[in-house]
Amino acid sequence: MSYSFDIKDSKDLFDEFCRRSEEYRRSPMSSGNAVICAILSWHIVEWIYREFSSLQVKYPEKRDFQNFIRQSCPSLSYMQDIANGSKHRGITFYTPAVKQTESHKGAFSSGFSKGFDVSCLKLELERGQIVYFDEELDKVEAFIKKYFQSVLGINV
Numbered sequence: 001m002s003y004s005f006d007i008k009d010s011k012d013l014f015d016e017f018c019r020r021s022e023e024y025r026r027s028p029m030s031s032g033n034a035v036i037c038a039i040l041s042w043h044i045v046e047w048i049y050r051e052f053s054s055l056q057v058k059y060p061e062k063r064d065f066q067n068f069i070r071q072s073c074p075s076l077s078y079m080q081d082i083a084n085g086s087k088h089r090g091i092t093f094y095t096p097a098v099k100q101t102e103s104h105k106g107a108f109s110s111g112f113s114k115g116f117d118v119s120c121l122k123l124e125l126e127r128g129q130i131v132y133f134d135e136e137l138d139k140v141e142a143f144i145k146k147y148f149q150s151v152l153g154i155n156v
Helices: 010-026 031-051 052-057 063-074 074-089 133-151
Strands: 098-104 120-125 130-132
Touching: 010 133, 031 052, 031 063, 031 074, 031 133, 052 120, 063 074, 063 098, 074 098, 074 120, 074 133, 130 133
Parallel strands: none
Antiparallel strands: 098 120, 120 130
C-alpha cells in the first residue's frame, strides 16, 4: 500500500529530498523550504528502517535505529527536532537537541562567509552553540547518500 503517489521507497524519498534541498539552496532564507527538507530527511530514516528487514533484526526497536543514526550524524537529530517541532508546534515527548531556530536578517547576503553578519537560518543548541541550517543540511545529505551506498548497497 502506498500513500505517497510516485514515491515508493526510501531511494525515491531521498531523490525528492535532494530536489527540495536544491530549492532551499536557491532560496536559503526560505523557512518553508527548510522545514520541508528537515521533514523529508528525518522521514528517510524512518522509511529506511521500515524498508530493510535486516535493520529490524539488528535494531528490533525503531528508536534503537534512530539513536544509532543520530549518533552517527548529529545533524539528523537537528532535522528530527525541526520536523517534530514544526509538526506539533513544539516538542514535549523528548528533550530536543535544538533549543530554538531563528531566521536571522544580517547586514550581508548569505553569499558572504559566516564570519560576516550574514542572513541565514540559525539553530541554537544546548549551551548556546549556534549552527547553520545550510551547513547541517549539507551534512545530512552527504551522510544519507553515503549510508545508501556503503550500508544498503544502493547507488543514489
